[in-house]
């Protein structure tokens with residue numbers, strides 16, 4: 001099994017100053033992936049599986065405090081154990097988190113301790129300045145450095161690409177922009193050359209923009225599944241979990257599911273920009289919970305009747321709205337499960353104390 005130095009995995013002074021929280025038999029390791037209560041860690045001896053210690057489970061009921069990809073942890077693992085035990089999580093140097101849809105505002109961790117976040121947009125279907133600006137805010141908010149990656153340049157003319165870059169610069173955005181094609185490979189070496197050993201790069205962006213494809217190209221083999229996009233250029237959420245991988249040159253990359261999967265739709269996605277006319281109308285409906293299908297006083301249906309908005313536009317809006325609602329519902333159900341699980345843990349703890 002490969003051996004690693006902690007420095008190669010991104011260890012630095014920030015974490016070293018906290019190493020006092022590890023126990024005698026613990027060693028330091030980094031979270032490469034999270035699968036429910038199981039963690040894939042990478043440390044000096046290489047990759048190994050681990051679980052949270054019981055004590056850590058109670059303390060980390062808040063989603064943001066649970067270990068996520070990129071975290072540094074103290075873990076105890078002897079050769080005969082199948083799983084290591086995580087005793088502590090280091091304070092994060094940077095965080096990447098996104099707002100959950102809903103009120104009050106809640107956050108979901110995307111990754112921890114990433115140095116750079118590569119914001120990916122496909123210049124053919126996905127390019128959107130407003131969304132790019134929101135991503136930039138999200139990245140800077142957590143302390144990482146943003147980079148901008150435009151993919152699929154094989155699908156547009158060079159002057160159209162130049163116009164997009166010009167649009168980015170005109171908006172006062174000064175971050176590095178790399179443009180590439182995974183088909184012709186133009187620009188791939190350019191991206192590779194800016195990835196530094198020991199640094200961690202997290203790729204974010206809509207589904208189908210080519211995140212996994214470019215990461216596979218950087219790794220040199222297909223470890224991340226990719227899939228064709230539909231005719232409309234809409235992705236299909238091929239990647240379902242976050243995973244940190246090591247490149248040959250020593251840089252680390254984290255793949256992510258497309259942001260739609262994470263529920264950006266509605267809150268931060270294109271729906272707002274593309275349907276601002278319908279949303280403005282919807283705010284004038286008589287009922288606050290109007291579904292715009294049959295209610296009296298519905299401003300959206302009224303505009304549809306008068307031909308002020310097209311039937312296609314209305315249909316697409318309703319389709320997206322349904323999709324977004326389905327996501328929010330499943331999200332609420334998931335949270336309920338998390339709460340029930342928290343109660344279960346508490347009751348077990350209480351039983352133990354009562355004994």
Ligand SMILES: Nc1nc2c(ncn2[C@@H]2O[C@H](COP(=O)(O)OP(=O)(O)OP(=O)(O)O)[C@@H](O)[C@H]2O)c(=O)[nH]1
Pocket residue numbers: 151152153154155180181182183205206207208209210211212213214225226227228229235236237238239240256257258259
């Ligand atoms: N023409 C063209 N197609 C590309 C390019 N990069 C990726 N694709 C294709 O776009 C599709 C989606 O690519 P993925 O890498 O799966 O996209 P993703 O961003 O990982 O998507 P999620 O995992 O759903 O978030 C695949 O069919 C790729 O072959 C490119 O530069 N040009």
Ligand SMILES: [Mg+2]
Pocket residue numbers: 211212213224225226238239255256257258
């Ligand atoms: Mg993917």
Ligand SMILES: [Zn+2]
Pocket residue numbers: 282285286290291292293295297298299300301
């Ligand atoms: Zn309405």
